[in-house]
Amino acid sequence: MNPCTQPFAATPAAQLEALFRDIAATRMQGIPILNPALQVEAIGFQQWDGPQGRLWVGVLLTPWFMNLLLLPAVADSLPAVPPTGETVIALPGDALPFMAGHEAALGDYRLCSLFSPVLQFADQDSARATALEVLKLLFPTPQAAAPDLSRRRLFGLGK
Numbered sequence: 001m002n003p004c005t006q007p008f009a010a011t012p013a014a015q016l017e018a019l020f021r022d023i024a025a026t027r028m029q030g031i032p033i034l035n036p037a038l039q040v041e042a043i044g045f046q047q048w049d050g051p052q053g054r055l056w057v058g059v060l061l062t063p064w065f066m067n068l069l070l071l072p073a074v075a076d077s078l079p080a081v082p083p084t085g086e087t088v089i090a091l092p093g094d095a096l097p098f099m100a101g102h103e104a105a106l107g108d109y110r111l112c113s114l115f116s117p118v119l120q121f122a123d124q125d126s127a128r129a130t131a132l133e134v135l136k137l138l139f140p141t142p143q144a145a146a147p148d149l150s151r152r153r154l155f156g157l158g159k
Contacts, residue, residue: 007072012056013042019105020062033117034063043131053077059131066118070110093138
C-alpha cells in the first residue's frame with residue numbers, strides 16, 4: 001500500500017466532492033471540454049468485497065468526466081495495476097478495465113472511465129440517472145420474488 005493511501009472507514013463521497021470541486025475551480029478552469037450544466041457529485045458509493053478485500057465503489061461525476069471509482073475500505077485492498085497501465089476487475093455485473101489514479105489529498109484509487117468528456121448530458125439529473133443505472137447494472141440487487149399472476153392465484157384458488 002502506498003504510505004499516503006489510507007483506507008476510508010466511512011464513505012469517501014464528501015472528500016471526493018471537495019477535492020474535485022477544488023480541481024474544477026483551479027486546474028480545469030477555462031478548459032473547453034467542461035460541461036457547464038454539470039457539477040461535481042459522488043454518486044452511489046457503497047462498500048463491495050473486491051478481489052483483495054473491501055473497497056468503496058461508486059461513480060464520480062465532474063464537468064469533464066464520469067468515472068467508476070474504487071477506493072480502499074481496508075488496508076491493501078486496491079488491486080495492483082501492472083506496467084501496461086490497466087487491470088481488469090471482475091465486478092458482479094461485468095469485468096471492466098481499471099487504471100491507477102492518484103491525488104495527493106486522496107491517495108491511490110482505481111478508475112474506469114465511463115464518459116469523457118461528458119458533453120452529451122443536458123443536465124445534472126440525466127447524468128446522475130445514467131450513473132445510477134450503471135451502478136445498478138454492475139451491482140445488481142437480488143430481486144424480490146415475482147408476484148404469482150396465474151389465473152388460479154388471481155381468483156383466490158391458489159394456495
